[in-house]
Amino acid sequence: MSPDQSSVEAALVDFVNLEARLADEARYEEWEALWHDRALYWVPMREGADPETEVSYIYDNRPRIAKRIGQLKTGARHSQTPPSKMRRLISNFEVLDRDATSVTIAANFVLYEYRFTLTTWAGRYVYTIRTDGDELRLGVKTVHLVNAGGALPTMAFLI
Numbered sequence: 001m002s003p004d005q006s007s008v009e010a011a012l013v014d015f016v017n018l019e020a021r022l023a024d025e026a027r028y029e030e031w032e033a034l035w036h037d038r039a040l041y042w043v044p045m046r047e048g049a050d051p052e053t054e055v056s057y058i059y060d061n062r063p064r065i066a067k068r069i070g071q072l073k074t075g076a077r078h079s080q081t082p083p084s085k086m087r088r089l090i091s092n093f094e095v096l097d098r099d100a101t102s103v104t105i106a107a108n109f110v111l112y113e114y115r116f117t118l119t120t121w122a123g124r125y126v127y128t129i130r131t132d133g134d135e136l137r138l139g140v141k142t143v144h145l146v147n148a149g150g151a152l153p154t155m156a157f158l159i
Helices: 003-024 028-033 062-074
Strands: 035-044 056-061 085-098 102-115 117-130 137-145
Touching: 003 028, 003 085, 003 102, 003 117, 003 137, 028 062, 035 062, 056 062
Parallel strands: 035 137
Antiparallel strands: 035 056, 085 102, 102 117, 117 137
């Protein structure tokens, strides 16, 4: 790996860690600013699902992401009163694909959510990060939950 490539890889890991920290700390406006205009945030009910023909837990385009953030910021979302406290661990980063304008990376995660009881979420994130110019933007975030398709507790936060 060349020195230039390793610095790009570190920048991608830093970007993903920033995205996670902003979500964990409910810094919604900053989190939303990371997204590209043609973004997609997807949590399928099973790996290999087709979002056009199957139900998903979340399948949000950019306007829907903004609406979700707006709802979270009101403080009136019953399922988040009081708001969850969260911390996530992200590891095992891999570059899956790269072209002139984007990089697709994957990483495993464990998310600890506390709201009356501790809930553990685990799975694999797949991110497509737009690399146009010097700014990184989140193009796609797909969350493959280990227990997708099973009975899940309410997911009224940014996973």
